[in-house]
Amino acid sequence: MLFSASDNDIDLLAPYKEIGVVYGLINPKDTVQHVRIQRAFLGEGNALTMAQVPDSTYYGDVLDVQLIRIKNGTVLGSIPLTRFIAADKAEGVFPSSPNVLYKTNGETIFRDSDYKTSGKNNQTGYEFSATTPIVDSMRVQRPAVNSAATIGWASQFPLYC
Numbered sequence: 317m318l319f320s321a322s323d324n325d326i327d328l329l330a331p332y333k334e335i336g337v338v339y340g341l342i343n344p345k346d347t348v349q350h351v352r353i354q355r356a357f358l359g360e361g362n363a364l365t366m367a368q369v370p371d372s373t374y375y376g377d378v379l380d381v382q383l384i385r386i387k388n389g390t391v392l393g394s395i396p397l398t399r400f401i402a403a404d405k406a407e408g409v410f411p412s413s414p415n416v417l418y419k420t421n422g423e424t425i426f427r428d429s430d431y432k433t434s435g436k437n438n439q440t441g442y443e444f445s446a447t448t449p450i451v452d453s454m455r456v457q458r459p460a461v462n463s464a465a466t467i468g469w470a471s472q473f474p475l476y477c
Contacts, residue, residue, distance in 0.1 A: 329358060336375075336444030338433050342383075344425040344450060351397060351418045351433055353379065354410075367409050374416045381418050381435040386447070387428060395423045397433070427452065 340351035357372045366372045381397040397418035404413040425431070432447040 329360060334437065334440060334442045336435060336437075336442070338435075338444065338446040340433060340446075340448075342425055342431050342448060342450060344427050346425075347422050349383065349420040349425065350402075351381070351383070352416070353381065353418055353433075353435060364409060368411055370411045370414060370416075373410055374414070375437065378437055378439045379418075379435050380438055381433065383420060384432040384434055385426065386430045386432055387426075392429065394434075395420050425450070 335356035337354045337356055338351060339354075340349070342349050353375065354373045355375060357366060359366055359372075377399055379399065381399075383395040383397055385392045385394070397420060399416065399418055402415040402417045405415045406412065427450050430447055430449045432445055434443070434445040436443045
């Protein structure tokens with residue numbers, strides 16, 4: 317006799333793995349730069365409910381973070397980023413309070429360089445980074461300036477940040 321069986325159960329949750337998420341716009345015209353650093357999360361249950369729990373999304377005061385200036389592949393310096401609690405942000409998917417950000421302290425940002433946000437969790441040893449070039453001024457090519465067409469920036473879908 318031949319017996320065959322299969323298991324149709326799929327486990328969608330993997331064991332915990334620390335993953336840092338970095339958001340930021342570096343603007344040389346601003347005197348202070350702000351970067352948001354969160355962590356990815358996954359768990360059993362409603363993800364929208366979990367997203368409202370600050371401990372799910374934000375690191376505690378355990379990160380050492382810096383903004384590293386890179387030009388032509390050479391590191392030219394670094395700027396320490398300071399953790400601070402900003403004013404509450406608009407209600408959305410993630411908690412409005414606390415609004416945890418990391419900031420520079422007035423150091424110069426150079427247009428001719430790339431910047432790498434580099435961080436380390438001092439409790440776990442986990443390291444993460446994200447790199448961006450400085451985007452210079454932009455020019456809209458289409459629609460043409462003399463075009464009668466308009467651009468509607470409003471959306472029928474809500475934007476959550």
